[in-house]
Amino acid sequence: MLQADVVIIGAGAVGTAIARELSKYVLKVILVDKNEDVGGDASKSNSAIIHTGFDASPDTLESQLVVSANPMYDQITKELDIPFKRIGAILTAVTQEEFSLLNKIKEKAYKNRVYDVDYLSPQAIKALEPEVTDKVLGGLYIPRESIIDPFLLVIAQAENAVENGVKILLSTMVTDITVKNGQVQFVKTNQGTIQTKFVINAAGLFCDKIAEIVGLCNFKEHPRKGQFYVLDKNVPYKVNRIILPVPTKLTKGKLACPTIHGNLLIGPTAEELEDRFDKAVTAQGLQEVIEGVRKLVPKISKEDAIKQYCGLRPVRTPEGYHIEAYKEVKGFIGISGIRSTGVTSSVAVARYVTNVLNNEGLDLIPKPDFNPYRIGIKKFSELSDKEKEQLIKENPKYGHVICRCETVTEAEIVEAIRRPVGAKSMDGIKRRVRAGMGRCQGGFCSSRVLDILSRELNIPAEKVTKNEAGSELVIGKIR
Amino acid sequence: MLGLQYDVVVIGGGPAGLAAAISAKTEGVNHVLVIERDRALGGILQQCIHPGFGLKLFGEELTGPEYANRFIRQIKQLGIEALLDTMVLSISKDKKIICVSQEKGLHKISAGAIVLAMGCRERTRDAIGIPGTRPAGIYTAGMVQRLINIQGYMVGKKVVIMGSGDIGMIMARRLTLEGVEVKAVVEILPYVSGLTRNKVQCLDDFDIPLCLSHTVINIKGQRRVDGVTIAKVGKDMFPIAGTEQDIACDTLLLSVGLIPENELSKTIDIEINDVTQGPVVNQKMETSLEGIFACGNVVHVNDLVDNVTIESQIAGKFAAWYAMKHANQSGKKLLNVCFGENVRYVVPHKIAVENPQEDVTLYFRVKEPAENARIYIQSGHEILKKEKRIKVRPGEMESIHIDGKMLESLNGDMTISVRKGGESQ
Ligand SMILES: Cc1cc2nc3c(=O)[nH]c(=O)nc-3n(C[C@H](O)[C@H](O)[C@H](O)COP(=O)(O)OP(=O)(O)OC[C@H]3O[C@@H](n4cnc5c(N)ncnc54)[C@H](O)[C@@H]3O)c2cc1C
Ligand SMILES: Cc1cc2nc3c(=O)[nH]c(=O)nc-3n(C[C@H](O)[C@H](O)[C@H](O)COP(=O)(O)OP(=O)(O)OC[C@H]3O[C@@H](n4cnc5c(N)ncnc54)[C@H](O)[C@@H]3O)c2cc1C
Numbered sequence: 001m002l003q004a005d006v007v008i009i010g011a012g013a014v015g016t017a018i019a020r021e022l023s024k025y026v027l028k029v030i031l032v033d034k035n036e037d038v039g040g041d042a043s044k045s046n047s048a049i050i051h052t053g054f055d056a057s058p059d060t061l062e063s064q065l066v067v068s069a070n071p072m073y074d075q076i077t078k079e080l081d082i083p084f085k086r087i088g089a090i091l092t093a094v095t096q097e098e099f100s101l102l103n104k105i106k107e108k109a110y111k112n113r114v115y116d117v118d119y120l121s122p123q124a125i126k127a128l129e130p131e132v133t134d135k136v137l138g139g140l141y142i143p144r145e146s147i148i149d150p151f152l153l154v155i156a157q158a159e160n161a162v163e164n165g166v167k168i169l170l171s172t173m174v175t176d177i178t179v180k181n182g183q184v185q186f187v188k189t190n191q192g193t194i195q196t197k198f199v200i201n202a203a204g205l206f207c208d209k210i211a212e213i214v215g216l217c218n219f220k221e222h223p224r225k226g227q228f229y230v231l232d233k234n235v236p237y238k239v240n241r242i243i244l245p246v247p248t249k250l251t252k253g254k255l256a257c258p259t260i261h262g263n264l265l266i267g268p269t270a271e272e273l274e275d276r277f278d279k280a281v282t283a284q285g286l287q288e289v290i291e292g293v294r295k296l297v298p299k300i301s302k303e304d305a306i307k308q309y310c311g312l313r314p315v316r317t318p319e320g321y322h323i324e325a326y327k328e329v330k331g332f333i334g335i336s337g338i339r340s341t342g343v344t345s346s347v348a349v350a351r352y353v354t355n356v357l358n359n360e361g362l363d364l365i366p367k368p369d370f371n372p373y374r375i376g377i378k379k380f381s382e383l384s385d386k387e388k389e390q391l392i393k394e395n396p397k398y399g400h401v402i403c404r405c406e407t408v409t410e411a412e413i414v415e416a417i418r419r420p421v422g423a424k425s426m427d428g429i430k431r432r433v434r435a436g437m438g439r440c441q442g443g444f445c446s447s448r449v450l451d452i453l454s455r456e457l458n459i460p461a462e463k464v465t466k467n468e469a470g471s472e473l474v475i476g477k478i479r
Numbered sequence: 480m481l482g483l484q485y486d487v488v489v490i491g492g493g494p495a496g497l498a499a500a501i502s503a504k505t506e507g508v509n510h511v512l513v514i515e516r517d518r519a520l521g522g523i524l525q526q527c528i529h530p531g532f533g534l535k536l537f538g539e540e541l542t543g544p545e546y547a548n549r550f551i552r553q554i555k556q557l558g559i560e561a562l563l564d565t566m567v568l569s570i571s572k573d574k575k576i577i578c579v580s581q582e583k584g585l586h587k588i589s590a591g592a593i594v595l596a597m598g599c600r601e602r603t604r605d606a607i608g609i610p611g612t613r614p615a616g617i618y619t620a621g622m623v624q625r626l627i628n629i630q631g632y633m634v635g636k637k638v639v640i641m642g643s644g645d646i647g648m649i650m651a652r653r654l655t656l657e658g659v660e661v662k663a664v665v666e667i668l669p670y671v672s673g674l675t676r677n678k679v680q681c682l683d684d685f686d687i688p689l690c691l692s693h694t695v696i697n698i699k700g701q702r703r704v705d706g707v708t709i710a711k712v713g714k715d716m717f718p719i720a721g722t723e724q725d726i727a728c729d730t731l732l733l734s735v736g737l738i739p740e741n742e743l744s745k746t747i748d749i750e751i752n753d754v755t756q757g758p759v760v761n762q763k764m765e766t767s768l769e770g771i772f773a774c775g776n777v778v779h780v781n782d783l784v785d786n787v788t789i790e791s792q793i794a795g796k797f798a799a800w801y802a803m804k805h806a807n808q809s810g811k812k813l814l815n816v817c818f819g820e821n822v823r824y825v826v827p828h829k830i831a832v833e834n835p836q837e838d839v840t841l842y843f844r845v846k847e848p849a850e851n852a853r854i855y856i857q858s859g860h861e862i863l864k865k866e867k868r869i870k871v872r873p874g875e876m877e878s879i880h881i882d883g884k885m886l887e888s889l890n891g892d893m894t895i896s897v898r899k900g901g902e903s904q
Binding site for chain 1: 579
């Protein structure tokens with residue numbers, strides 16, 4: 001039987017950040033997830049913004065964690081070798097009502113100790129962002145709102161955690177937790193049992209289900225759906241910063257935001273749902289996104305879309321972040337309500353939870369040989385000609401372009417598969433090296449990536465999946 | 480970095496690139512190079528193993544590879560060089576090309592003239608925004624054509640095809656022959672968008688249901704597609720409530736249009752036409768940048784490869800002339816070829832009239848099908864030419880011949896329009 005000091009349930013942003021944080025100490029840590037890859041559910045379908053917390057409700061756990069997480073990203077993204085840009089946001093008022101709300105929002109920011117928020121005149125906004133509507137009446141500038149690649153954030157932390165001794169079990173669903181004498185004893189999964197003293201419930205939208213297992217569920221989670229469009233890199237309107245709407249009583253509005261890879265992201269909707277598996281985009285939702293965002297940037301057109309997607313925010317009732325070590329069940333640490341800011345807060349949640357564990361009696365002895373650094377997969381498309389030449393000399397597969405839209409080479413794809421926590425599916429490749437993320441959406445490269453996956457994983461093509469088992473791409477050879 | 484120099488460099492080794500290279504060489508330039516990112520020459524034709532190519536040019540029905548091979552043989556005979564497995568990464572206005580391959584690494588090529596022949600890509604589910612879940616089992620038709628015909632994989636058992644473009648209809652037949660159940664071909668327009676001959680030979684002959692004026696409004700299934708919802712559309716192209724119909728299937732194939740692949744062209748600000756999404760060209764197939772030519776699907780999406788070949792021969796010839804510094808005719812006038820009633824686009828977009836001027840063929844597509852149609856070529860109110868067609872359809876490219884003498888004497892832009900028979904001007 002597997003044994004661990006700590007078992008973390010859920011390899012999304014939160015669970016993975018905790019795993020990396022705990023890998024700094026002399027501990028046996030196991031991270032489990034029901035999915036075939038790390039990356040979580042909500043954590044792979046969001047706006048990819050590292051918030052400052054300027055608009056959080058003051059004096060809540062959420063505001064404290066988000067506000068303290070933001071400054072951590074300069075260092076963390078350097079350690080993990082992942083892209084991160086402090087591009088700043090402009091909260092843009094286009095109606096009198098919205099304009100009249102700016103002052104309150106600025107006060108809130110100050111209460112959250114985000115003191116670098118400042119007024120911008122319409123002229124100043126137009127000078128910074130010429131594509132913003134002429135109707136703009138003014139706005140707030142929030143300089144430290146930033147963008148990140150949320151897939152790489154999670155994958156890089158997972159890789160680094162493994163490098164420092166964490167064990168990750170994927171396609172592993174937690175089905176039961178055994179408690180003996182008021183103390184956590186076993187975590188049961190569809191792949192076997194793990195003996196442990198501590199369990200951390202970072203199961204996102206399903207954290208209430210896990211809490212129910214140990215009989216500690218006085219709350220409920222439900223999904224709040226958000227739909228998005230990703231637009232082509234070559235749109236004839238350039239947006240340089242995150243353009244935020246002013247939330248009103250009626251609507252939270254839709255934002256427009258450059259992605260770290262140079263596309264434009266627009267959305268999201270906010271739809272309360274019952275069904276935790278409803279990840280369908282709808283004509284109505286997408287229409288709402290377009291109409292909403294065009295109030296801020298009128299030139300945006302759905303003709304420029306290369307992709308639609310949607311994510312489910314884990315919303316708690318009663319609402320808000322909640323982290324607790326339960327007296328009734330010693331060793332069970334519950335995390336819930338990590339709704340729309342969890343990518344940002346994850347790294348602070350990880351520190352917070354580590355402290356909770358310490359208070360609960362877990363000894364934290366720093367590992368002398370902890371290595372905070374992870375080296376990313378070299379991106380052929382971003383190198384200079386000299387570097388490209390050198391790389392091809394070392395590994396000719398760097399001379400073989402597989403994804404033509406994003407210029408991804410065979411060498412990058414092979415490395416994505418061979419790494420610790422390697423890609424096992426088309427989506428896994430896509431999230432690690434972007435093959436298939438471009439304007440042709442894999443029309444050209446999927447059939448080639450399929451063969452590479454089959455070769456590298458040594459499985460027949462009909463076993464290669466888009467993501468989970470059951471999502472195979474081909475059914476076999478033709479007759 | 481390895482540096483090479485050629486008179487004419489052709490980017491793309493499909494039928495367009497091949498024909499351009501051959502014609503450039505026959506015009507008398509010494510060093511012609513074709514760069515192709517795939518393992519073999521032939522472009523999209525490699526995966527088109529059905530017959531139907533070459534009727535116009537050779538008077539016989541060849542398969543795609545057979546058609547391509549006629550040109551590949553000539554390439555070899557003429558000693559034209561080809562770099563395979565080589566991807567062009569960038570081009571510059573001064574005609575320097577950077578490409579990459581496993582064998583040669585990064586290398587730079589200087590060209591006297593460039594011919595762009597990069598073909599096109601397929602429109603995707605996301606480009607047209609079909610609502611629903613995102614499971615496996617959604618493919619573009621050309622991708623499936625490649626999976627089946629080149630890689631030998633079967634993709635599913637029950638298929639719905641969205642769009643009645645040629646590739647969609649050809650794949651409907653191909654899948655049926657492989658024992659797959661093609662549940663329906665769903666087309667939003669009230670008529671098929673591909674060639675009539677493909678409707679007859681690929682759908683009618685195999686009793687494949689064709690749902691015109693219908694579209695897919697939802698995709699279902701968590702991991703693999705398990706069905707789609709289709710609905711009838713009104714004149715405004717919006718789904719009509721109450722006409723929804725579920726079809727169980729494990730695969731959705733999209734044949735919803737092709738987009739010229741002009742990412743390279745755009746990086747050097749070549750003028751792109753809004754309708755064709757390809758470079759604006761004159762009758763020599765020269766783009767807005769001198770010495771850079773374009774032909775084939777990169778200019779506008781063709782339904783017949785024979786037309787691609789003809790137009791590419793022109794591009795190759797003039798690229799060669801440019802590289803050999805044939806005197807540019809002085810005092811040439813530039814005419815715009817405009818389009819009027821029921822014409823979606825026309826190629827070439829411009830004519831640089833010379834003295835003497837050769838005859839020019841205009842290729843165009845209509846917006847709507849029409850019977851007993853009259854094609855008018857006008858300059859202002861003056862009718863320069865009039866021709867009859869029994870039938871015109873958007874899926875079938877039309878052409879009309881323009882006399883060089885007439886162009887020489889012309890003083891203003893030219894407009895092409897298509898009107899119903901019987902209407903007088
Ligand atoms: C539309 C939208 C926009 C957003 N925008 C932003 C933003 O711009 N910035 C920001 O900071 N945040 C944003 N968020 C919020 C953020 O995405 C989430 O708060 C965060 O991803 C939550 O991370 P998580 O790790 O808690 O959950 P998840 O990523 O959902 O991970 C939970 C994991 O637990 C696993 N799991 C569940 N049950 C079990 C089980 N029984 N056994 C094993 N594993 C299990 C799941 O498989 C999953 O992998 C947005 C969210 C949405 C939906
Ligand atoms: C599926 C399908 C079925 C068809 N069926 C018929 C039919 O039955 N009868 C008929 O007459 N016509 C048919 N056609 C039409 C006709 O064959 C095409 O219009 C014609 O192949 C277009 O030729 P092309 O050379 O412009 O493009 P392609 O054949 O697409 O060639 C373009 C080439 O450029 C290469 N390339 C692109 N970018 C780069 C780069 N950066 N570096 C290096 N190389 C690059 C590509 O790899 C490709 O080989 C069909 C077309 C398709 C797509």
